[in-house]
Amino acid sequence: MYVLDIDQLTAYLTDMLETDPILSDVWVRGEITSFFESRAGHCYFTLSGAGSQLKAVLFKGNRFHIGQLPKVGDSVVAHGRVSIYADQGQYQLYVDFISGDGVGLLQLQFEELRQRLEAEGLFDLSRKRPIPELPRVIGLVTSPQGAVLHDILTVLRRRFPAVEVVVSPSMVQGAGAPESLVSALERLWELEECDVIIIARGGGAPEELAVFNSEILARAIFRSPVPVISAVGHETDTTIADYVADLRAPTPSAAAELVVPDRRDVKAAIDARFEEMSGWMERYLDERRVEIERRCARLKHLSPTREIERHQRSVEMLQLRGATAVRRCIEQAEHRLESRVLQLQVLDPRAVLARGYAAVETVDGKTRLRSAAAASREEALRIVMSDGDLIVRPSGRERA
């Protein structure tokens, strides 16, 4: 027979309560019948049912989840774990979430999970991965029946059919659906082919869409090796999956629109790039052409033709100079000749006779008489004049 001391018993009971799957994660509904806030900021209160009471504590550390603190008389729904406050041997609810009973339980559960995951950083913008601009393979987690698959494929066919879609079928509502969605994701990961994954479901009642508010799905999306686009219900439905996904599409069709570009845009971009490249090529060729032309000009400059032409010119110049010199020699000779001729003409005795002078000779014309004395000794004299001779007899001599 065991005899336990009180500490052992309390530890045993605490362990029992904290490992119980229901008591360790429980929602309770009740009315607040007492409420006390300590100076440290912890809240101690009593939740009452029709015939029983439950002590509850909300530690300061969990208060940031809660908007407004409840007060005595409020009907509330609280979430937490049941455990034992050993000092007083009292079991109580350790609350981590509490809200007025006005809203539905689903909504409360949603809020509680949303706030918890947000606090954990699952929705951080910093961890959102970019969706590839041009995916090759798109993973698609959805129901193999129904309009969603058809809608998505239709949009892809119209918009950008040069991709491959791998459909990983899954339950999208009802019990087991969260697990089914997670394993559908896991099968896509195992393929290691997808560049992006779309997880999609058509519109439905909030209870149906609640599958996408499950924690295991949120955590699976969070650890996906490739970006995930969520596309659940209509634009107004926002699920936990939407918060944690890298991109939220308002509807399944919208997801298909977001995941691929419009092929016309892509074609226009290719055309523009090609045009740009052609322009570049043209400039490139022009540059080469100019270069060639520049070299040709240089080549021309360096050609021997110029040198030959230069020599030709100097030969011509020499020829010209030679000819000029020869001509000048001839001219000078001619000039000298002319002046000799003139000189000769001056010395011509006939020219003297023409000016009216006359020469006196012996009659036989053999001796020229140069003085009157000589002439006076002659019987007759020959007077030579320009137009003929005269024979005359001297009659005497006059004094000079």
Add this chain to the structure above:
Amino acid sequence: MTGQQGADESFETLLRQFDELVSALESDDLALDEAIEKYELAAQLARRCTDILENAELRVRQIDEALDGGERY
């Protein structure tokens, strides 16, 4: 991959090659014959990309829990 086109023939790959060629052409100081070769290759790729855009058909397959890979729509 079980597509009609091989992995290296995918649109995305061709487009990337095209982009790389154009960038190389525009940034590098290439020899003339190399530039012409790249230009022609790029033109070819652009044509093939456009051709795929105009004629491609969406490839769809489904994986099941039991069998991995197969089944097409």
